[in-house]
Amino acid sequence: MHSERNIITNKKDTNGEKESSIPHNEAFKKLLETFFKGFIELFFPELDSLLDYSNTRFLMQELLVDIVGEEARELDLLLEIRYKELDSFILIHLEPQSYRDTHFHERMFIYFSRLFERYRKEHKLIIPIAIFTADEIRDEPDTLHMEIPEHDILRFQFLKVELRKQNWRKFIDSNNPVAAALLAKMGYTKREAREVRGEFLRMFMQLRTRLDTARLALIMSVADLYFKPDPEQDEEILKELLEQYPEEGEAMMELMPAWKRWGYEEGKEEGKEEGQAEVIRKLLIYGFSTEAVAEATEIPLEEIKKLQSKRMGNT
Template identity: 60%
Template sequence: MEEGGRHVVPHDEAFKKLLQTFFAEFIALFFPELDRLLDHSRTRLLMQELLVDVVGQESRSLDLLVETRYKSLDAFILVHIEPQSYRQSDFHERMFIYFSRLFEKYRKTYPIIIPIAIFSADDVREEQNTLTMTIPEQDILYFHFFKVELRRQDWRRFITSDNPVAAALLAKMGYNKKEEREVRAAYLRMILRLQNNLDEARMALIMSVADLYFKLDMKRDEEILRAISEENPQEGEQIMKLMPAWSRAGYEEGIKEGIEKGIEQGIEQGIEQGFQQGAEKGKETGKTMERKLIIQKFLGKGFSPEQLAETLEIPVDEIRELGKQ
């Protein structure tokens, strides 16, 4: 997919959908002081704003533009959120240009415009979030935007949180190779807690985003699941219901032939439905009942038999038959 001359990967679309769905939770997680100033009951997404970027000499749409109410002013304001997944030396200039375009168009409508950047690149570094212009006698310009640098976040601060954004982005936070298993286990426990408060579509969205960052390691995941099951058998059973790909791959029977993960074509439709996760490869002996329940759930969410057949590599006639049952 191309947008404004740059290639947009599924990661960008998934990240955008996460922020659209959990805007209030994102603000509360990373900007609690700002969160207390906003009335999220009066929040709505605005249509994508097409802006001319004079730095890159291209037109592009902003990733996320939200209207929300600022309590003390009793007025609506704009919040612009821009995810940035790669290094770009002039990014701070771009943020100023986007802010300027928004100010030019909306200055009589919204008294405040809040720009926020989310940096998710793998390298850890201090991202510039100011733009200044001065002469010896006078400061001409000082522009400052909010920022979140995911790799500079301590993942341990978030593992007790019931915030869905924390769970979705835990794998992008700062940890070393030795901590990978611990991070994965913490993520799974967060998912277990969240399932009591969120519907299946939102849970699927969270897990789909997280799976873009976690490296699949069946042996490690089996060990984690076994430990969770031993501590609390009910939790282990719930994990299996949430992660049908593992179950279909034969986790219970020790089958380790692996699974292939993918997000179905038509990424916008897939994200909107909460993302169909995983295309499984492996033996499914004795799994007919589980397969039926999984297929019926996704058919109930609006996926067509043809989409499920292509994604799960199951004949479409079998999909229809199991759906009827």
Template identity: 55%
Template sequence: MAPHDEAFKKLLQAFFAEFMSLFFPELHRLIDFAHTRFLMQELLVDVVGGEKRTVDLLVEVRLRGRNVFILIHLEPQSYAQADFGERMFLYFARLLERHRKAYKVILPVAIFTGSRARDEPDGYSMRFEDERIVEFRYRKLELARLDWRRFAKSDNPVAAALLSRMGYNEKDRRELRLSYLRMLARLHPKLDDAKLALVMSIADLYYGPEAEEDRSILRELHARDPKEAERVMELMPAWKRWGYEEGLEEGLEKGREKGIEAGRAESVRKLLAKGFTPGQIAELLDLPQDEVAKLRDSH
């Protein structure tokens, strides 16, 4: 399984209900999420060709208000594959052969996570002359064809994790990153540390954050809402690795007690102690260098 597909698998296992609510609300309404179970990997062998295929995400669900169980096959796909529709059909046929007595329905869902927007297949057909031999269909989700702005105000953790995999232009990159960081600040009180870390790791895998870009976004956040900037900074381990989080956060903490100017002065001193030059601090805090010097020497 490709690394992105493996990450997506972990996301689905942790947030299956949230995923269905966000992208397949009509199915979400039918499922009793108190009775869902991820099955073990299925190894499907082509007896004739000898090829082995692994199905990783099979979910047993009970329908709401009914004692009926169905099987949902979720197939993440991060790259283009000419015979993908045929592969989904073969998965379905072998799963049907193995599970048809236990489940009334096997529902296949393809999740295309690639970065390029294209019209992906949603089925497989076989014909002879004008006769339809096979007409197989599956549900599909194409992330790159979704408008990220539709999801930017959502409090769904799946939306936060996948926001940067949705369709956006390069000129939207900064705005998207800012929206994502605000989503994290809203989600922080609602998720435990492990789930929040999973959301952030998947989002960063898809987005690829850069130090200078995030430093600029931090300045913008701080200018708009210092408290929101604090909440976001607490969540960003990459910022700690890049070396500018601790001094600024501690300065902002002091700023709540002593006022904005005193807080800035504390930020300057902490950043100087971390080895930042006055020029770098001026850029980070969006202040003139002479103001940095005054704050450095104050108190």
């Protein structure tokens, strides 16, 4: 049996510069791990109907040789799940991609071939999925094709999601947590930005009745990576929502400090720090690193580490 492990890697862009995306990568991977079924339901409904989610486990990340980059790389997420039609376990490889890489489609094939080489006796099917999160709208290649006249040597094609090509309005009536978390990363105009923010807050308010604090914090942390901070606008939107849904007044008041980094304002209210500490504790339990928690909450790293030490001392 393989054990689950989270891998955070610094990747390079086409100019060779490292991208400082550890908080983004960690939060995004944790979103896919936590809401894998929701992700497949949202973007690949046909595949969703073929999977048995009662038999799912994330595998230890595979160290693979990247011939294109001439360096060893680790897969972002690899899971094993039962495929109904084959009545057997298959592999699904999820690879988020946040920067431009002209060789990415080749790299996906290299990953696939390494997995096939290693697992072909155990698994009858390997499904590679790429999730493109770049801000630019472009047509990302998803196929590697080699041929000679009248004969295909190779035709490899992976599944892909290009978030900026998704129309955000298509998802606002969904109760899918992934839709809420990624709404700000989908396609919309500058004029629509405020409306997108309002719809996210409305969706988040509805999700709070179904999800625990840790999962809500995860959704908020991912969405917060994509929304540009605007506290005044957020308060205006929340007031408007309160007028539309007066019966949700108490929930609105709880949501407002949540959007402001869960209301962490030193010494402002008695008991506020205790509540914030509880959220941080759950994020740490959920697998986030101290650096990622500090980045997401804007709380000094040393304070996060103190809370972590205190938590470990109590276990």
